[in-house]
Amino acid sequence: MNYAEVIDYLYSRLPMFTRDGSTALKKDLTNTLKLCEALDNPQHKFKTIHVAGTNGKGSSSHMLAAILQCAGYQTGLYTSPHLLDFRERIKINGALVPQDYVIDFLENNQLLIEAIKPSFFEVTVAMAYAYFATMKVDLAVIETGLGGRLDSTNIIHPVLSLITNIGYDHMNILGNSLMEIAGEKAGIMKAHTPIVISERQPEIDQLFIQQAEKLQANIYFASDEWHIEKTALDTQFQYLSVHESGRKIVDLRLDLRGNYQLKNIAGVLSSIRRLQELGYEIHPEHIQQGLTAVQKLTGLMGRWQTLSSSPLTICDTGHNEDGWHEIIKNFALTPYQQLHMVIGTMRDKDLTHVFSMLPKEAIYYFCNPDFERALPADQLQAKAAEFNLSGKAYHSIPEAIQAARQAASSNDLIFIGGSTFVVAEALPLFK
Numbered sequence: 001m002n003y004a005e006v007i008d009y010l011y012s013r014l015p016m017f018t019r020d021g022s023t024a025l026k027k028d029l030t031n032t033l034k035l036c037e038a039l040d041n042p043q044h045k046f047k048t049i050h051v052a053g054t055n056g057k058g059s060s061s062h063m064l065a066a067i068l069q070c071a072g073y074q075t076g077l078y079t080s081p082h083l084l085d086f087r088e089r090i091k092i093n094g095a096l097v098p099q100d101y102v103i104d105f106l107e108n109n110q111l112l113i114e115a116i117k118p119s120f121f122e123v124t125v126a127m128a129y130a131y132f133a134t135m136k137v138d139l140a141v142i143e144t145g146l147g148g149r150l151d152s153t154n155i156i157h158p159v160l161s162l163i164t165n166i167g168y169d170h171m172n173i174l175g176n177s178l179m180e181i182a183g184e185k186a187g188i189m190k191a192h193t194p195i196v197i198s199e200r201q202p203e204i205d206q207l208f209i210q211q212a213e214k215l216q217a218n219i220y221f222a223s224d225e226w227h228i229e230k231t232a233l234d235t236q237f238q239y240l241s242v243h244e245s246g247r248k249i250v251d252l253r254l255d256l257r258g259n260y261q262l263k264n265i266a267g268v269l270s271s272i273r274r275l276q277e278l279g280y281e282i283h284p285e286h287i288q289q290g291l292t293a294v295q296k297l298t299g300l301m302g303r304w305q306t307l308s309s310s311p312l313t314i315c316d317t318g319h320n321e322d323g324w325h326e327i328i329k330n331f332a333l334t335p336y337q338q339l340h341m342v343i344g345t346m347r348d349k350d351l352t353h354v355f356s357m358l359p360k361e362a363i364y365y366f367c368n369p370d371f372e373r374a375l376p377a378d379q380l381q382a383k384a385a386e387f388n389l390s391g392k393a394y395h396s397i398p399e400a401i402q403a404a405r406q407a408a409s410s411n412d413l414i415f416i417g418g419s420t421f422v423v424a425e426a427l428p429l430f431k
Contacts, residue, residue, distance in 0.1 A: 003099040006106045013254055016114075016120040025146070027283045031118040031154040033179070035126040038112050042126075042133030046076070048143045048156045049271065052148040052185045053164030055262040055322050059256060060301040061143040063268045064293045065289035068139055069093050071299050076132040076140030078153070080121070083301050083317075083424040089127045090288035093276050094298050097131055103308060104137050105130065125152040139280075149187020159278055161188050162271050163200045163208070165263060167322030168353075191215040194274045198267030199223045220272035228262045233333065235306070237292070238310050240265065251285065254291045258304030258316065259333060260326035265291075286357040302423045304330055306418070307430040311408040312336065315423045319345065321353045327417065328357060336413035340404040343418035344368045344397065355387040363407065364391025369421035397425040 001009065036043055051061045058079055068075040075093055082088035087096035105127050106113070113123060132140045142158070144151040166182045182204040190213050197208055200223050212219035218357045225244065231251070232239040236425050240252040240262070254261060269287075276282055294300055302317040304327075312334070318327050331339065339362040345351065364383040368374040376384075377393035377400075384391070394400035416426045 001103060001107065003103055006103050009106065010086070010120055010123065011323040014118065014120040014123060014346045016200050018408060026119060026122070026150075026152075027379050028150060029155055030115055031122045031327065032125055032155055034116050034127060035109075035112065035118055035122060038157060039109075039126060039130050040072075042129040043156050046137050047139050048158040049139065049160045049162065049275075050144070050153065050156060050188045051141060051156040051162045051164070052151070052168040052188045053162075053198070054185075054320065055318065055326070056164035056260065056267070057143050057162075058317075059258075059261060059300070059303055060162060060198070060264045060268055060271075061141045062298040063139045063264065063291060063292050064162075064257070064271060065091075065094075066294045066297040067268070067282065067287050068280075070143070071280070071286040073138040073280075074136070076128070076135070076137040077298060078125070078128040078132075078140065079143045080124070080145050081420055083420070083427055084131055087123055088299065090131055091299065092132070092135055092137060094296075096258060096299075097127075100107070100264065101131060102127070119152075129156075132237065144185075144188065147184040147187070151186050151188075154188055157190055158188075158193060159270060160194045160274050161190065161193060162198070162267055163188070163354075164196065165322060166204055166265055168200055168321060169349075179207060182207050186211045189215055189217060190329065192217060193219065194218045194278075196220050196222055196274060198270075198340040200262050203321050220270050220274065222266035223263075225270050225273075226266045226287060228257070228265055230262060233257065234299040235309075241417055242269065250288075252288065252291055255293060255295050256300070256303050257306075258326065259329045260318075260323075261270065263301075301427060302420070307426070311405070311412045311414055313405075313414040313430070314418065315418045315426055317423050318417060319349070319419050321357075324357060326353050327415075328359070329412075331415075331421045334413060337409060337411040338413075340365065340408050340412060340414045341391075341406050342367060342400045342414065342416045342422070343380070344377065344422040345375050345380060345418045346371075346421075348372045348373065349375070350384055355384055358384075358387070358389055361406075362389070362391075365400040365404050366391055366393045367395075367397045367422070369397065369419060369425055374419075397422060397430055401426060 067078040090097040229241045229244040307313040341367040381393040
C-alpha cells in the first residue's frame with residue numbers, strides 16, 4: 001500500500017471516535033495492551049510525561065515539548081486529533097513521523113490488527129509508542145485522547161503526570177458531574193510519581209489529594225506555586241510576568257496568544273520544576289526559548305491562531321463550555337467593529353450552556369464539517385435561534401467563510417471555530 005491507501009485503511013476500516021462517536025470506544029485497555037505486547041512492549045523503552053485534562057492539555061503538551069527540545073532532549077510528542085495530516089499526532093522534535101514508517105508499521109502488523117480488531121486510536125497509540133522506542137527518544141510527552149483512566153495511552157509509567165483544567169465535556173462517556181469527570185482524569189496518576197494539577201478547583205481538589213495519598217505520590221497545585229500576569233499583547237506574542245511568593249521571578253514571551261494560556265503556563269512551569277528536581281537539565285534560557293517559539297518548534301495550530309490580518313481572522317479549536325468561556329474572554333481583549341462567527345459542531349454536544357453565553361450582537365455563519373458526526377448547519381441554525389443568535393446556514397465551511405469575508409469590513413473580526421473539525425477544514429483555505 002502507498003501512504004494514501006494506508007490512511008484510508010486506518011480511517012475506513014477501524015472504529016473511530018471522531019466519526020462514530022462513543023460506539024468506537026473500548027471500555028478497557030485490553031486491545032492496546034495486546035497490540036503493544038505483540039510489539040515487545042515499546043511503551044516501557046522510553047521515559048514519558050502523561051498529560052490529561054478537559055481543556056489545555058494540547059497546548060500544555062506542546063509547550064513542554066518545545067522547552068525540552070530547547071534543552072537538548074530528543075523529544076517525542078503524541079497528541080490528538082490532527083488538523084491537516086494524520087502524522088501530526090506523532091512527532092519527534094517537531095518533525096512528523098515519516099510516511100514510510102506509517103506504511104511499514106501497518107503492512108508489518110496488518111494481520112495482528114485484523115486479529116485483535118482495535119480502534120483507530122488504539123492502533124495510533126501503539127504506532128506512536130513503537131516509533132518513539134525505535135528512535136530512542138529521551139522523553140515523550142503523551143497527551144490523552146479522552147478521559148484518562150481508560151484512555152488507550154494509559155499503559156505507560158511516566159516520570160511525571162500533569163492534569164490541566166477539568167470541565168464539562170463528553171459527559172455521556174465520562175460522567176455528568178465534575179467529580180466523575182475528574183475521577184476519570186485522575187486515572188493517569190501513578191504510584192510514587194509526581195503529579196501536577198494546573199489549577200485549583202474547589203469542587204474536585206480533594207479527589208486529587210486523596211488519590212495522591214493513596215498512591216504515595218507527591219501532588220503540586222501549580223496555581224499555588226505561581227501567579228501569572230499578562231503585561232502586554234501584540235500581533236505575535238503575549239508578554240507575561242511570573243510571580244512566586246509575591247515576588248516577580250521572570251518575564252516571559254509566549255507565541256500562543258490566547259488568554260487561557262495563563263492557566264496552562266502555570267502547569268507547564270510546575271512540571272518543568274518537577275523535571276528539574278528529577279535531574280533533567282532545563283535552564284531558564286531553555287524555558288524562554290521554547291515558549292517564544294512553541295508553534296515553530298512543535299507545529300501547534302488552532303489555538304487562537306491568526307489566519308488573516310485584513311479583516312482580522314482568528315480560529316480556535318475550543319469547543320466545550322469552558323473552552324468557549326475562554327474564547328469569549330479573548331473577544332473582549334481584541335478590538336473590532338463587528339464580530340462575524342463561522343461555527344459548526346458535533347451532534348453529541350450539549351449546546352445549551354454554550355449558546356447561552358455566545359454574543360448576540362455577532363453575525364453567525366452556521367456550517368458543518370464534512371463528517372458523519374457533525375450537526376447539520378440548518379439544525380445548528382434552528383437551535384441557535386432559540387437563543388436569539390441570528391445568521392444563515394451554509395452547505396460547506398468554505399462557503400460560510402467566503403460569505404463572512406465578503407461581508408466583513410477591514411476593521412471587523414472573523415472567528416472560525418466551534419469544533420476541531422471546523423478549524424481543520426478552514427486552515428487550508430488560508431495557506
